[in-house]
Amino acid sequence: MAKKYYDENGNEIKKRGGCLKTVLIVIGAIVLLGIVIGALNGGDDSASNDPQTEENANQKEADKENSSSSDESQEEKSSNEEDDVPREHKNALREAQNYVDNMPFSEAGLYQQLTSEYGGQYPEEAAQYALENVDVDYNKEAVEAAESYQENTPMSDSALYDQLVSEYGSQFTPEQAEYAISQLSE
Secondary structure (H helix, E strand, O other): OOOOEEOOOOOEEOOOOHHHHHHHHHHHHHHHHHHHHHHHOOOOHHHOOOHHHHHHHHHHHHHHHHOOHHHHHHHHHHHHHHHOOOHHHHHHHHHHHHHHHHOOOOHHHHHHHHHOOOOOOOOHHHHHHHHHHOOOOHHHHHHHHHHHHHHHOOOOHHHHHHHHHOOOOOOOOHHHHHHHHHHOOO
């Protein structure tokens, strides 16, 4: 049963954006299902038909080949530090990276998805670790979200801004929303 809210006169307040929130939850569930299926298939990314994933794998391989010996010692140090990170924190980070690689997320939206009972159900500490370590540009995420909104539901700049910053929408910061709108093609 949905929680109801009332104003000072006792009138029920209807939440706006519930449909979008439901859509985001469904999309999150689909992404999560894909992650689970990938894990059940052994988590072999090379079996993916996604050209971007293959491109990322090729880039990572090229980066490894070009790294110097000082990078290797830094990697060893980093690897030792990673050993101290709890498994659940590492999983939250991997899930966060999957989310931002597949759809646009704000930092607040990503945190909500990771901690939600309908999402990752991670403890706050694991979600916070993921946010601090995920490889993401939230300005770029905001642009992707704005482009998606404009493609699927054309709206005015003012309405788009409201959707991008709304707690029931994408939850980007005002600066990120303004940046995204400024980057849209005419």
